[in-house]
Amino acid sequence: MNENTTEKLLEVKDLRISAYNDEKQEIPIVKGVTFDIYKGQVVALIGESGSGKTTISLASLSYTKPGLEFTGGQVLLNGEDMLTAPPLRKREIRGANAAYLAQSAAATFNPAITIGEQVTESAVLHGILSQEEANKRAVELYYALELPDPDRIGFRYPHQVSGGQLQRLMAAMALCGKPDLMVLDEPTTALDVTTQIEVLKAFKKVIHEENSAAIYVTHDLAVVAQIADYIVVLYSGEIMEQGTAEQIINNPTHAYTRRLMEAVRPKPAAGLGTAVGAEHTRDIPALAVKEMTAGYGGIINGEPAVTILRDINVAVDNAHVVGVIGESGCGKSTLARVMAGLLPPARGDVELEGVKLAGGLQERKLSELQKVQFVFQMADTALNPKQLIGNIIGRPLEFYHGLRGKEKHAKVSEILKMVELPPEFANRYPMELSGGQKQRINLARSLAANPEVMLCDEVTSALDSIVGANVIKLLTALRDKTGVSFVFISHDLSTVASFADEIVVLYAGRVVEQGPADEVLEPPFHPYTRLLISSVPELRIGWLEDTMQKREMAVGIAKSVEIKATGCPFYNRCPLGIDGTCEQKTPPIRTLENGHQITCHLTVDQLTEAEQHTQKILHGFEKLEDKSLNAGA
Amino acid sequence: MTNSNEQNGVAGEDVVDEIDKFAELPDVPPKRKLKLSWVGRIASGIVIFWLVIAAVGPWVAPFHEMDMDGDDSFLDAHTNEYGTFYLGTDYLGRDTFSRVIWGARMTIGISLAATLLAYALGITLGIAAAVKGGWVDMIISRMNDAILALPSIMLGLIAIAAFGSSIPILIIIAGIIYGSSVFRIARALGLDIMVQDYVEAAKARGEGIWWIIRSEVLPNAAMPLATDFGLRLVFVVLFISSLSFLGLGVQPPAADWGSMVRENLAGLTYNSWASVWPAFAIATFTISINLIVDDISAKSGGSLAKKMV
């Protein structure tokens, strides 16, 4: 916020937007929303999918998605009503007065036009800048957004730069014409945590420097806390609560806001996982992977053409939850696919209750298949749209356990109950269910097999925070009740921390750290685990600034993942790397108490010492510039 | 989820009320009922009309297709001692009206038979190639590419030059030529479905290949294939009619729309419409099918394009 705050930029008054279905019936989407934005202010619209947050934000550009119509109210930008603006005036406003940043930059950049032309297009078309001025301003913005090779990146095509870079380039595209208002629609949701923090930092910086006002649309309260001055909480097209960021974050009054806050999982820390009932413990692990290497393409001498995972050892104890965490592309889904037999490993073994399993599906016995069940990430694609729920859940019962007719029917109802859905759902098609309900059916199908181990691949990632939190509750209850083990794969460390007994941290196809959750989430950390933990946004104003002070953040996030056969894969991002050692030799496994393992060239003592330094920086005892931290060198 | 929480204590008790109050918003179910516009409804009426005529034509036509009771060739509509000639007579003095009705059976019948053959071949091989993959797919696909690399009329001409022309040969030729397009579509659909997570889930469960084809692949491929059937039928009608028009399809004296146009072409210069009526019959049938297909296919892109200013 700054000195301009008294001047209103955007006034939304009793805004109403509706959709019309095939029968021409009106379905209200936005039901009378009123709020203001002052100059230089960042206002967050927060809510779950279906809350109308994107629809409201687009109204400031006088735009509705196809199929929607404005049905009432006013949206005044600089005092001019956007809803009644004539078509040509709309065109003048878009890009010049208000600019839009979409969720997926990869889809919103035109693949056939250079980045530079797309960034400058709007400013030049609206006559705000000449082509030369626009090019110059674009390069300035590239510098400000800390993009690599800022002088030449404009000559590239969108497919030639990374996703995180495109997201920042889209900010340059929006800012080039110096708009009064920016609309940011979930701009960091699709990114990995370590990339998200970098993009957030860049956005915050340019918004401040340009003194632009912004609407920030998101479902993530923790992100909102870092960037917004004012928060509007939406549910089903209505405002539940609005107020300053401090007010909403620290002192929410509305029940729905509190529900949202509860669904935000706490900062990953020890002691969050749930204890396992003693009655389920056994000697042999339910499922184990030993010295396993896997990948795609032809296998020569145990080396696949493209190696995804290398030398993996993971054991899943009975009635335990093993969380597998890592960024996109680290091989965590591949691990689950190898366990399920969907991808035979190139080398190494998969063992079920101490018995070696065949690599491929065809060679595995039916009873073995039944004991290891895979739950897919997207319920939308994992459930056949042409089958009734009853048949989807009934099939494993019939297939593995030979149940038919009434018996099967009764069991289907029982399983639906276990996943907290009414038995009538058996007669519905997947299309008729909400996202969370579909995910429950997805779990129920695996549950119907009566498995020993369930492999859950990002099962909460596509769900809204409240719904996702409920699914986690359900999984915990199922584990306690049935004694089934879970392999829970996620890119979200806080979800894993709140649920897992054991944690496996994967980086570029290798296990960098694993052990009991309480040990992994406590120092000493592997440097990558440290980076992940400090990248998870906290529901606290000022967290972003604090985190950027940390040395390992500044180093770690700037580089991208490289997959290598030798040396430590994390070396190029590691703040503690030892030149001449880390990039050449494969790091040793350091074993601590309780089976906690860290794969690093640094000794446990060195890692502990480094962590103490980090804590000092965090608490303001030392400055970022301090070079004495290089513990290993 | 309303009545779920009291059934067991799995979800935390403290959140029950608030979950219900702010329940997850259900996805809007896509209500895509098969609803035709008025154009589509008229078109369906025309298609059904022709199908009925094809089925019962010989019993309702006033004359036999080969009767030469019209006194003279290329006459306008008139009545003589044998009956009324609503659309006049053709070049041999036969009743054009009756021949158009008889022709429906021949043209539509051959085309339907050929299209069904094309579908039987195309779907069987297409799904087999998609599901089996590997060398099976390789061999069938390459052979199919070779057929597709030739213009269909050329293949037809070569085949007729080699084997002569008869109704079974016409059906087989058209069935193979258009079967190759069906193969391509069925294979693409099959491949698309085979990589879906629900098929992967069935494989992980240990399901056999037949169960996967029957329960997962076919139900999901049925609707797109049904839509394509209409388009394919139109192509086959045009193909058979064109061959007949060239004198290489259905042989006289049998009444067939394509050959009727050819036979009576000379009449055009005498202002006789004997060649126009069968051409008109083909046009109403094929245009109507295409209009129906157009009506039920999802229209893409237009909605966003309308937002341009």
Added chain:
Amino acid sequence: MMLQMVLRRIAIGIATILVVSVIVFVMTRLLPGDVAQIILGQGATPETLAVLRKELGLDQPGYIQYFIWLGDLFTGDLGISKAGGATISSLIGGRFGNTMLLAGLVALISIPISIVLGLWAAMHPGSWLDRIITFGTLSTISVPEFFIATIMVLIFAVELHWLPSTAMLADNMSFLELLRGLAMPIITLVIVVSAQMIRMTRAGILNVMSSPYIEMAILKGVPRGRIILRHAFLNAIGPIINVIALNLAYLVSGVVVVETIFAYPGLAKLMIDGVQTRDLPLVQACAMIFCTTYVLLILVADIGSIVSNPRLRHPK
């Protein structure tokens, strides 16, 4: 990488032509039974049959016959026609030129018309002109070529007496006379070919129009014309090149019917006559010319869409 793909595509094209030659050969020489009997008819004496069999090499195994035939094809020796014993190359010579003249004129007229109308319709979806274009083209592609031809004759020759009802082609015609003489076949083919091209151009653009980057362009305030011509057209150009080439290839079958109906002295008419009289060597030669042209056009289309893809032109 792009060069590799183009070379690969050319190799596939050559392979396809060879496969096509095998199909044509097998279907016209091996499958029909005794080709000499078919060519000479029932009245042939055993002596003449024997002579012809030897001449055609029918006493040799099939694959050797194929290679001899293929070799002859490459050296321009297309064999001897059954009708009057003239060499096939002499029969084809002038007629090939006539067909290319007709096809060339049709392409010259229909391509610009199609792209302009297709783009216009995509730019104004739902407008009355778009509806007319959509319905008109749908109807045109739904009916046989001879229907269009019949209607054209009815209107322009029978009712209005503006144009001759058959094609006229003579050596000493002026260009205008030529155009008038060819008007009927040209109009018919332009209508048939353009309808398909307009539809597919419109569909190609509208397909791209549902992309998020088009919505982004709208939200950036980019005007309609620029959205279509720069943002959409650049991405649809690959498919559009394909459509054009495919429809030029489609002229192959259009030409067959149109040449017959207007008694145009082209290659297709020659081939139809050959099929009717079961003059198999003539059919073989004509089929090879048509199929090779077709495969080449499709090859050009494929290369066009490879070259127009920015991901391939500007690799990472």
